[in-house]
Amino acid sequence: MxxxxxxxxxxxxxxxxxxxxxxxxxxxxxxxxxxxxxxxxxxxxxxxxxxxxxxxxxxxxxxxxxxxxxxxxxxxxxxxxxxxxxxxxxxxxxxxxxxxxxxxxxxxxxxxxxxxxxxxxxxxxxxxxxxxxxxxxxxxxxxxxxxxxxxxxxxxxxxxxxxxxxxxxxxxxxxxxxxxxxxxxxxxxxxKPLDLDHPPNQSEKEDYVVDVVLKYLHAAKNPVILVDACAQRHRVLDEVHALIEKSNLPTFVAPMGKGAVDETLPNYGGVYAGDGSNEGVRDRVESSDLILSIGAIKSDFNTAGFTYRISQLSTIDFHSDYVRVKYSEYPGVRMQGVLKKVVAKMGKLNVQPGPTASNNIAHEDKGMSNNEVISHDWLWPRVGQWLQPDDIVITETGTANFGIWETKFPKGVSALSQVLWGSIGYSVGACQGAALAAKETGNRRTILFVGDGSFELTAQEVSTMIRQGLKPIIFLINNEGYTIERYIHGFDAPYNDIAQWNYTDLIPTFGGTPDNSKTYRVKTKQEAEDLFNDGEFAAAGKLQFVELFMPKEDAPKALKLTAKASAENNAKQ
CATH class of the missing domain: 3.40.50.970 (Thiamin diphosphate (ThDP)-binding fold, Pyr/PP domains)
Incomplete structure (x- = not known):
């Protein structure tokens, strides 16, 4: 009662x-x-x-x-x-x-x-x-x-x-x-709606941190900006872009920060990942006397095997719950408020230009007749030429995660990957969720790049995509097994091999029909070119599944470097 x-x-x-x-x-x-x-x-x-x-x-x-x-x-x-x-x-x-x-x-x-x-x-x-x-x-x-x-x-x-x-x-x-x-x-x-806002920083403390940041920023001769994943996760991209555009400083992203920055901005320079960096980026970042590091997560795969060569004495770190200026840490000072005030009070800075990112394909990979085999050096810049503004791009742990570093994005592209946790098969499920979110927010194209080994872990989620009427473009990279594991250890070991499926047959098995889906098998650069130039394919009017054949022994340069460092780290006694 x-x-x-x-x-x-x-x-x-x-x-x-x-x-x-x-x-x-x-x-x-x-x-x-x-x-x-x-x-x-x-x-x-x-x-x-x-x-x-x-x-x-x-x-x-x-x-x-x-x-x-x-x-x-x-x-x-x-x-x-x-x-x-x-x-x-x-x-x-x-x-x-x-x-x-x-x-x-x-x-x-x-x-x-x-x-x-x-x-x-x-x-x-x-x-x-x-x-x-x-x-x-x-x-x-x-x-x-x-x-x-x-x-x-x-x-x-x-x-x-x-x-x-x-x-x-x-x-x-x-x-x-x-x-x-x-x-x-x-x-x-x-x-009464939920209050989802953070309480503001204590103003006196925030102003002090802003003054310290500005002192070092104005004194720097060749500062740069480096943006990483937590800038996205903690929703400070508006403040970050205001900083990039007003300062005009050379701006780079870490691999986990890919997609956080408008890569069409003239001062965007590419991906910094230590030895795995885009061309010209490592020298420019590591020679800088001040790095404004925003939302950094310095994990092994995010730094190409801990090959960062950045001194903390040259770094100001902005995070969700603290700011660190060189070796002085200011807990409880969130980056949003600090970045806003830094931009407002910035004034004139010393700006030394940096490299320019591009989707240019290396000369040796341009010719169709020389080598019809699809290489990673050819594929990823070519993908960048094909992508459209506001696309959602999902890459799987392995070749795709590292290859996408070589792709310059159009404006508004969102990039999804799992660089830190690195659970293989993640991207197939994530593609379903992202495609559903895209459908709810204006039918943005959703594009997945996944290796054959990873795909076999979570392939059945494609059936959910079909059932929900989603229209992703799925590129399955068929390179005969676990490539990143091969480069870490056991290149020809049987534990890095997988069963060879008839991948395109899975689409009708999962409920695909000619009305809601289409499959392709692409084995040469010319076939890939034809597909990238196909307007109906680009329009993404139905779920499209592309089996893309690549050599077993090929991999992005950054993957090879990171795998070597990982193997050496695993072997330490």
């Missing part, structure tokens, strides 16, 4: 599940990824009721990859799994999102609070009455957790989790027991 009285005191009673999905709708989620299971089925009934689309993935791991790709385009995503078996299948994808600062709301349908309290021997458990073991596994890869065990706390917990997901740009974990789905919460709260 007490519960009924408390419910009657609610001004606008709303079911917990409805409240949750309406909040997700409020922050921009429209497609909900996941897999149904008996502990989440009643909750899923609320998805269409709240204006959301249930995607329905083939498995939880793919759903997580898809949610990751969706979030990188839309800003945040949601994925629903069932207790135990479902959530554990998702964890690899959530760990990747955590490491790479991708905001995903992970909702787990769990057994009822009564079943958990009584320690019942239920399916999807370990049989020991411990219902906390799986949430404990998620604790270290979530920036907030919300266990909706009490309807009187549920709305507050939901609001806090979604806010933290957005603000920290990392996954959060929400449990929704079966007996809580239809419990009532105060719906009047929904009239």
């Amino acid at each position: 007490a519960l009924d009285i408390r419910t009657s005191e609610l001004k606008e009673p709303v079911d917990v599940a409805e409240y949750l999905f309406r909040r997700l709708h409020e922050v921009g989620v429209r497609g909900v990824h996941g897999v149904p299971g008996d502990y989440n089925l009643v909750a899923l009934d609320y998805v269409p009721k709240t204006g959301l689309n249930w995607v329905g993935n083939v498995n939880e791991l793919n759903a997580g990859y898809a949610a990751d790709g969706y979030a990188r385009i839309k800003g945040i995503s949601a994925v629903v799994t069932t207790f135990g078996v479902g959530e554990l299948s998702l964890l690899n994808a959530i760990a990747g999102a955590y490491s790479e600062f991708v905001p995903i709301v992970h909702i787990v349908g769990t057994p009822s609070t009564l079943s958990q309290k009584d320690g019942m021997l239920l399916h999807h458990t370990l049989g020991n009455g411990n219902f906390e073991v799986f949430s404990e596994m998620s604790k270290n890869i979530s920036c907030a957790m919300a266990k909706l065990n009490d309807p009187h706390e549920a709305a507050t917990l939901i609001d806090n989790a979604i806010r933290e997901c957005w603000v920290q740009s990392r996954p959060v974990y929400i449990t929704l027991p079966t007996d809580m789905v239809q419990k009532k919460v105060e719906g009047e709260r929904l009239k």
Whole structure:
């Protein structure tokens, strides 16, 4: 009776599940990824009721990859799994999102609070009455957790989790027991939108940091700007572009920062990755007396095997929760406010020009008759010539991730990759999520480059793309196995070989028809040229799958360098 009285005191009673999905709708989620299971089925009934689309993935791991790709385009995503078996299948994808600062709301349908309290021997458990073991596994890869065990706390917990997901740009974990789905919460709260803004920096502290930054910036003889992934993840690209355009300083991106900068700007110079840098970039960056480093993640693959040669004495680091000027660190000072004031107070700087990025193909790779084999040195600049403004480009760990460094993007291109976590197969699921987000935001072309080995891990997600009416262009690089592993160790070892599939036959197997899909097999440069020049292909009016044949022994130069460094690091005693 007490519960009924408390419910009657609610001004606008709303079911917990409805409240949750309406909040997700409020922050921009429209497609909900996941897999149904008996502990989440009643909750899923609320998805269409709240204006959301249930995607329905083939498995939880793919759903997580898809949610990751969706979030990188839309800003945040949601994925629903069932207790135990479902959530554990998702964890690899959530760990990747955590490491790479991708905001995903992970909702787990769990057994009822009564079943958990009584320690019942239920399916999807370990049989020991411990219902906390799986949430404990998620604790270290979530920036907030919300266990909706009490309807009187549920709305507050939901609001806090979604806010933290957005603000920290990392996954959060929400449990929704079966007996809580239809419990009532105060719906009047929904009239007030969530506050997703960071509190401003303490003004006196911020002004001091700005003055220190400007002092070194004005004293520098040849400063440069280096932009990395956290500039994208923490939503400071407007401030970054204001800095680039007003300063006119030579600007470079790290591999994880590819797509963060408008590469058509005259002062954009290319990718800096130590020894794996674009032509002329390494010398220009490493000879600079001041580097404005924005959102850096200095991992091995992001630095071509830790081959950065940048002194901290020549670096100012801007991050989401601190600024470091040389060896002096200023915690609690977010980069947004600092960058805005630096731009406003900048004045005249010493500007020494840097290299210019291009999609020029090396002379030895231009001729069609000399060598018809498609090489990486030829492919990636040619892709840059073919891309269009606002494309979404997804590249898989391996040859594609490194090859795309040699591609200069048109304006507005978004690049998705998983350079730090590096889970092979990620890109296929991410392509589904990104293509769905693109469909929701104006039908941007979505283009995937994936190796044959990686594709075989998550190939079935193409069926979700077909079922959802998505129209990505998928380039499958058929080079007979795990290329990056070959270059790290065991070039001819059998463990780096894979089964050779009839890849194009998978499209009709997954539900493709001539109306919604088309396949191609491309073995020569001339065939690739014909495809790149085909207007119907470029229009992307249906899902298109291209099997692109490349030599087993070929790889981008940056991959070879990084693989060598990785092998040496692995061998250290």
